[in-house]
Amino acid sequence: MLNLLWPTLVLATPLILAAMAGYTSERGGVINIGLEGMMLASACTAALVSVVHGAALGLLAGVGAATLLSLLHWLATQHYRIDHVISGMSINALAAGGTNFLYGKFSNPDRTGSIPHFGVPIFVGLAFGVTAALWAGTKYTAFGWRLVAVGSDPAKARLAGINPVVIRLIGLLMTGVLTGLAGVMLVSDSGVFTDNMTSGRGYIALAALILGGWRCVPACLACLGFGVLSAVRLQFQGTSALGGHIPTEAWASLPYVVTVVALAGFLGRTRTPTGLGRL
Amino acid sequence: MSWKLGSLIVGAIGVLVLAIWASGVSPAEALGTLFRGTLGSPSAISGTLRETTPLLFTGLAVFLALRAGLFNIGVEGQFLIGAMIGSAFAIRFPGPFGITFALIGGAFGGAVWAAGPGWIKAYRHGHEVITTIMLNSVALYLTSYVVSGVIKDPAQQSAPTVNLAEASRLPWLVNAPPVQVSWALPLALVSTLGLAWWLKKTISGYELQAVGANPIAASYAGIDAPRMIFFAMLGSGAIAGFAGAIQVVAFEGRFYSGFSPGYGFDALGVALLAGNQAQAVIPAALLFGVLAKGGTALQIFGIPKGITTVFLGLIILIAAAIRYRKVIGGA
Numbered sequence: 001m002l003n004l005l006w007p008t009l010v011l012a013t014p015l016i017l018a019a020m021a022g023y024t025s026e027r028g029g030v031i032n033i034g035l036e037g038m039m040l041a042s043a044c045t046a047a048l049v050s051v052v053h054g055a056a057l058g059l060l061a062g063v064g065a066a067t068l069l070s071l072l073h074w075l076a077t078q079h080y081r082i083d084h085v086i087s088g089m090s091i092n093a094l095a096a097g098g099t100n101f102l103y104g105k106f107s108n109p110d111r112t113g114s115i116p117h118f119g120v121p122i123f124v125g126l127a128f129g130v131t132a133a134l135w136a137g138t139k140y141t142a143f144g145w146r147l148v149a150v151g152s153d154p155a156k157a158r159l160a161g162i163n164p165v166v167i168r169l170i171g172l173l174m175t176g177v178l179t180g181l182a183g184v185m186l187v188s189d190s191g192v193f194t195d196n197m198t199s200g201r202g203y204i205a206l207a208a209l210i211l212g213g214w215r216c217v218p219a220c221l222a223c224l225g226f227g228v229l230s231a232v233r234l235q236f237q238g239t240s241a242l243g244g245h246i247p248t249e250a251w252a253s254l255p256y257v258v259t260v261v262a263l264a265g266f267l268g269r270t271r272t273p274t275g276l277g278r279l
Numbered sequence: 280m281s282w283k284l285g286s287l288i289v290g291a292i293g294v295l296v297l298a299i300w301a302s303g304v305s306p307a308e309a310l311g312t313l314f315r316g317t318l319g320s321p322s323a324i325s326g327t328l329r330e331t332t333p334l335l336f337t338g339l340a341v342f343l344a345l346r347a348g349l350f351n352i353g354v355e356g357q358f359l360i361g362a363m364i365g366s367a368f369a370i371r372f373p374g375p376f377g378i379t380f381a382l383i384g385g386a387f388g389g390a391v392w393a394a395g396p397g398w399i400k401a402y403r404h405g406h407e408v409i410t411t412i413m414l415n416s417v418a419l420y421l422t423s424y425v426v427s428g429v430i431k432d433p434a435q436q437s438a439p440t441v442n443l444a445e446a447s448r449l450p451w452l453v454n455a456p457p458v459q460v461s462w463a464l465p466l467a468l469v470s471t472l473g474l475a476w477w478l479k480k481t482i483s484g485y486e487l488q489a490v491g492a493n494p495i496a497a498s499y500a501g502i503d504a505p506r507m508i509f510f511a512m513l514g515s516g517a518i519a520g521f522a523g524a525i526q527v528v529a530f531e532g533r534f535y536s537g538f539s540p541g542y543g544f545d546a547l548g549v550a551l552l553a554g555n556q557a558q559a560v561i562p563a564a565l566l567f568g569v570l571a572k573g574g575t576a577l578q579i580f581g582i583p584k585g586i587t588t589v590f591l592g593l594i595i596l597i598a599a600a601i602r603y604r605k606v607i608g609g610a
Binding site: 031033076079080082083085086087089090091092093094096097098099100101102103104105200203206207210247249250252253256257259260263264265272 | 283287298301302350352395396398399403404405406408409410412413414416417420421423424544547548551582583584585586587588589590591592593595596599600
């Protein structure tokens with residue numbers, strides 16, 4: 001059992017970080033399907049910079065790249081008033097194309113070995129720390145209350161003297177930092193950057209956030225659940241033990257199917273923030 | 280045009296010029312390569328038209344949903360399901376009958392794949408964007424599982440299905456290699472005009488757009504808005520599935536894992552750029568077809584293909600800044 005615990009935590013960590021990134025954005029009413037792209041941008045930038053300047057600057061660069069995209073999302077949705085979904089899609093396109101371009105242009109193909117990085121356990125600890133901090137932050141700090149207020153009813157929040165645009169800026173800055181960490185975690189774990197290496201993790205994190213009813217702790221648990229699924233899949237693939245005969249594709253589809261069922265309202269009441277996508 | 284929009288466009292052009300400059304090629308040279316590789320010779324043009332055809336169909340699928348106020352991000356998945364079912368039918372029943380069957384089956388498959396999100400949106404108020412994104416991944420896994428099992432070529436260890444017999448392929452309209460234009464292109468053009476006519480001249484088309492503009496007002500006008508939303512999603516999925524089946528019988532001649540290079544996502548850009556006129560899908564699809572074909576030309580030139588995806592993202596942003604703005608207090 002213990003040989004499943006660590007892989008589960010490692011697989012769940014980028015999901016948790018990304019889900020928390022989604023939390024600070026969506027709780028404030030900003031739909032964010034750009035998590036995938038932000039993670040990807042961070043992973044690519046971190047990989048490129050780490051090789052030359054070491055792990056610390058790599059981490060900073062990764063977080064910076066994700067934050068930049070997150071700010072673009074804020075600008076597009078709050079100032080240009082572009083539909084949140086469209087902005088998110090274009091951020092994913094920018095990141096997918098941009099990382100392909102940058103990595104194709106600036107990486108050294110002759111280089112071998114893992115890129116310099118921080119230890120994976122640091123990120124694992126960080127993921128749980130962030131979850132706890134956001135839970136407490138939402139419950140006990142004025143900013144947390146304001147974030148939830150803006151996400152629930154921006155018009156009333158505005159009447160109460162809260163500026164939704166500013167609150168969402170802070171929320172999206174957090175989103176940028178957290179997706180940045182998630183992206184750096186991915187390259188730290190695998191030691192290389194590969195094209196489209198996030199492979200849908202941003203969407204799975206979003207699924208976890210939805211399954212958790214847009215709450216920190218349940219969302220974190222959902223990520224752990226998805227982590228267990230992947231760990232079990234990797235461990236028992238092709239063996240006869242514990243559902244090894246079930247096709248891997250079915251295992252991989254499970255998080256998505258569960259989320260669709262949850263969105264259909266079959267798993268308890270829906271807890272969607274009512275101000276999601278509104279100005 | 281406001282200064283906000285102006286600065287957005289200037290910023291976008293700046294990003295592109297910077298990227299081209301970073302790759303050590305002069306922008307003029309890059310543009311020249313792009314032009315020569317897409318519209319510079321008869322064979323290049325025929326390649327561009329080949330890329331345009333699926334974009335036209337999938338763009339139409341996104342466009343239809345958009346008119347009903349829905350973001351069908353699931354076109355990618357519906358396209359894959361349509362292609363899978365289409366190829367299965369075309370392999371099983373050779374000849375013209377098989378082609379017809381494949382196209383109908385593909386459209387049906389796409390509609391089925393869109394039915395869940397449509398129903399959830401219409402009757403359970405679950406956001407169609409999330410459900411369709413999730414089902415895209417499921418479609419990807421499902422098709423790659425099926426193609427490596429039930430419908431794979433028995434002679435092969437893995438991956439693709441058998442190649443279709445010549446009789447099961449859609450004939451060429453122009454066949455003078457290297458120039459080849461499939462009948463799929465006029466079919467796509469006619470479909471576009473047909474959809475434009477339907478939206479403009481029929482009651483049901485009007486009702487669909489009324490729901491898209493304001494579902495509450497449409498309900499007061501006596502339109503069954505949830506039903507309309509459900510059927511708009513079905514229709515959008517059917518077009519996407521049809522596009523997948525067309526892609527099999529007209530161009531690829533087989534189905535394999537990773538069949539779509541992202542037509543469903545490009546289609547979103549096509550439909551957003553087209554705005555609110557169905558005819559406008561045609562030039563928009565052509566532009567994206569040029570980009571898709573041009574990416575390959577640029578790659579040979581030493582500029583990674585990703586730059587065209589960056590361009591796509593910027594186009595979507597600018598088109599949305601012009602057309603898909605929200606008003607304070609609106610839904």
